Amino acid sequence: MREYTDYIRVMLKKGDREKIEERMKEAGIKNMSAYIRKMAIDGYVVRLDLSDVNEVARLLHINSNNLNQYAKQANTNGSIYYGDIQKLKRQHEELCNLLKAIYQRLLTI
Numbered sequence: 426m427r428e429y430t431d432y433i434r435v436m437l438k439k440g441d442r443e444k445i446e447e448r449m450k451e452a453g454i455k456n457m458s459a460y461i462r463k464m465a466i467d468g469y470v471v472r473l474d475l476s477d478v479n480e481v482a483r484l485l486h487i488n489s490n491n492l493n494q495y496a497k498q499a500n501t502n503g504s505i506y507y508g509d510i511q512k513l514k515r516q517h518e519e520l521c522n523l524l525k526a527i528y529q530r531l532l533t534i
Contacts, residue, residue, distance in 0.1 A: 429458075473534070481523050488516050 437445075445457070452470040454460040463470055492513055499505045 471534075473531075477527055481520060481527065485520055488513065488520060
């Protein structure tokens with residue numbers, strides 16, 4: 426069963442559709458019905474630049490892979506370098522601090 430059963434027909438001036446499509450593109454929305462519904466009900470669309478979150482997630486993935494490699498080596502050989510573990514620990518702490526800063530920034534939006 427379809428959730429949307431009612432509709433509204435809107436008449437546009439020449440060029441209005443292109444303006445709407447341009448604003449949709451700026452907002453990162455591809456579905457015109459969703460965009461128009463959101464704008465009509467809420468009056469705005471918020472688009473966040475989360476590229477820093479993606480970068481931290483990528484770095485966490487790398488750090489986790491490194492940690493897994495050291496765990497595998499420790500289980501295989503029974504020995505790992507203390508300096509390597511300290512380096513991983515520092516990297517992890519730096520990433521946690523970056524995440525805290527991003528979280529604080531997002532709270533102010």
